[in-house]
Amino acid sequence: MKKLLSSLHPLERKVLPYLKEGISLNELVEKSKMKEIEVMRSLQWLENREVLKINLKVKEVVSLDVNGKIYGKEGLPEIRLLKELKSGDKKTSEFKLDKDEVNISIGALKKKAAIDISKKDNELILSITEQGKKLLDKESFEEKLLKELPLELNKLSPEQKFAYDNLKTRREIVKVDIVKDRSISLTKVGNNLLKEKIGDLQVVENLTQKMIKDGSWKGKTFRPYDIKINVPKINAGKRQPYLKFLNDMRVNLISLGFKEMKGSLIESEFFNFDVLFQPQNHPARTWTDTYHLKQPTHGGLPDSKIVNAVKGAHETGGNTKSKGWGYKWSPIIASQLMPRAHGTAISGRTIASGVKVPCKYFAIARCYRPDVLDATHLIEFNQMEGFVADESINFKTLLGILKQFAIEVAGADKVKFYPDYYPFTEPSVQMSAKHPELGWVEFGGAGIFRPEMVEPLGMNVPVMAWGLGIDRLAMFKLGINDIRYLFSTDLKWLRGMGIV
């Protein structure tokens, strides 16, 4: 009981002395001189503490409406009209009442045979009857009711009901309101609580700067709060979930000894395709498979030494011991610009810029392909791309590095390798990884760069390279089925998304 007492909010304390069985909210407001909302809140808290129960009764209450309030003071218009008639007959225009009131009154009085109506000069003349005079002698049920209101509708006496029925047909004299009547009943806890002396206990409500400074908090009890209470939600700043995922990938790769490389979103076909030994008439270079630009259309080409070496590789194999594709290579086609179609363009540029062997590089590359945006396709996407150049690179070590990725980066527990084809790698391989929850997933393509690709760029040791589609993995990690959520424009979803 003591604990309960000390945990009371000041408002609860304030209302406590006025509590008694059956007391209504209105009475409490009146007696405690607190605001209704304060009383209400403290009663709700006390109800949560099982001190009392709030009983809610819904009543229909009849009360005076706009006209009713006036008539209550001045009397009903028909009575006032009758009173005026007592001193003699009158034309309708001669009354002090306004025109509406006169009209209403004539109807009501005619019904009760209290007046006679005649006509002269196109105007009605009213005169009081005997019945009318009798009416003036005693108070009508309607007049009486106006003085008695407000009353509960279903507690009206037969006379009151009769008067109410008459008045409710008339304009804005009476109205019926739904009134929620709250009263309390005390529980056993409540009854015991009321026996306690509440004034004695000193509890601290808010800890203030001053109290800490002067030490006055010492020895005092802090009012315990209802810590289970629901609080309003707030929205704070947060990282984008997919970017967070990509960053984690970055950190993983750094820890495996990779350097991050950068490229340009707009690339020449030279670095998108030619450097990658993709012949210029290859179907994958057509408009249906890649974007082309309207503005700007053509860019420049790099160092002529590289350009000539690439041209040689395409036409005759050049110095690469290859037969080449055997066609006439065009620098014009190569200088056409396009949004980067794959991350391998970045690897090509990096190798062409001259790297120190051994080296490991990676990039998270935004790429563009002409797809329609839907639940399984994006108009732009991210590829995780990279290469390792070292004398020790061969097919066995290629598979070793891939397996390491699958396990360390993607959390897979098994891998399988399949022969595949890419224009710029030979041997080429596609890896499937078995994720403990996701099952077998196509993980990406890899291979050893063709000599026709790397030798013209000045690289003379084997280079293994990979390009992994990371979207599916991201979707799994983020628990989403619709790929568009990687680039979500849904603020509700972003706000609700946990840190992954």
Place this chain on the structure above:
Amino acid sequence: MPTIDISLKDLQKLMGFDITFKELEEEGILYVKGEVDAFEGDEIKVDCKETNRPDLWSTEGIARQIAPYYTKNKGVPKFDIKKSKHEVIVDKGVEKIRPYFVAAVIKNIKVTDELIKQMVQLQEKVCMTYGRKRKEAAIGLYDYDKLTFPMKYVVVDPEGIKFVPLGFKIEMTPGEILEDHPKGQEYKHLLDGFKKYPLVIDSAKVVASLPPIINSDYTGKVTGNTKNLFVEVTGNDLGVVKVALNVIVAALADRGGMIESVKVKYGGKTIVTPDFKPNKIIVEYDFLNKVSGLGLKVNVMKGLLEKAGYDVVVDGNKFKLEYSSYRQDILHPVDVAEDLLIAYGYNNVEPVIPKIATVGELDDFEVFCEKVRDYMVGLGGQELLTFTLTNRESLFDKMNVEDWGCVEIANPVSSQWSVLRNWVLPSMMEFFEKNTSEEYPQQIYEVGDAVVLDEKKETKTKDVKRLAWAYSGQEATFTYVKQVLDYLLRGLNVKYEVVDVEHGSFIEGRVGRVVVNGKKIAYIGEVNPQVISNFGVKMPTVAFELNLTDLYELL
């Protein structure tokens, strides 16, 4: 990457071995760089990943390549060719239009449903992918017994002759076919600009075809009653058309057809086709072991290469290899190395993690951007990732500014994604547009890429990382947006000043340009209510956009 339909029963028959579906799916199909895409009963859909081996795009081709792993077959598949007197005379007129013509005759073939199905599919895949949509190779198949030799490959005026095109009932001129026949409409661009069209016609003046558009209905219809076939391929490169012809002929021979050669006369020069003379390559076996890392013995490698379809002669430290005439994918010894590895089985190779000592390193600018992102989260911003593709209306019109030029896509999938953004704030406004029913205030930011035109660069463009920050809510004030930018710039230890500027996206008198060391790096202000309304938003909004690429260079 063609996808083809095959029948398991048909495959078993052609292989001479009852391979099970499981064996095929888990092992056999890997020998042709294939993958079982789907299957239903006997019908199997196969993805063929190798785009340079048209010989593998048929049941016949797959059977030929994988049979050695299950039967006694080995080495280069051999085809018997009977010399014949059949002639084709090539007119000089075709030289500038579609110069090359090669052909073969197949005798005594039993035309089954499966054969027709595979032939239609193989022709289509070869013409589409290897033949670059018929540009480099178009194939015609005819009922040999309806033709009178010698055949002629000539040119004709668009209205110079009439014949019934395949699948039609009325006679049409070549000109009419190009305009009105579905195949004519589809491929007429290949004859664009020519006054005359190529035509294959026999000595009795019966039209065989109008290459590369369509065959004639009379000669070009192959049915169960057809006993002997005439096959021709036209194109612009002799090597390409010879490969396409061999691919078709080899498949027909695998089904029991007898091959007869055809003499093709080009003026004074005559070539005889088909020609199955194998190609040659010499590979050092040390090289193969270097690429594979397997350290295999010479005779083991020899056995594997023979299974992969090579004839192998060991010569000192080298293999002298021969391989099928129709294989165009072997350009370099690495291609042989891959064949060897496929024969060995990728999953029989033990993965080894190489010991390569390198030090990991993040990109410095990326690290800087991360720092900025952390600041923005600390200030209460929800980070966004939005597309760089957008449209002019969003970049300029709705933002109430003049179009100052951007990278434009020539073949957009939708006009909605037709340019690359050159600033990021419009993406923030689009985001607000989509979230008007979500609770306010909304505070968002993105460190995102924008692409600007730059004549001096090799790509005529420059990628710029920009931080766009925006706050939408009743309390949006200039003071607040300036406080946020100030907090960030102080944190980055940047001294700046804000100067007056006019900018249509912002309210006049409530917009500034942020200058660091004389360089203008950001706009900041209260967003113009017209702009807010253009995006269908009803909340006051403040924003800034900061060029991080420029800022980083100043630090």
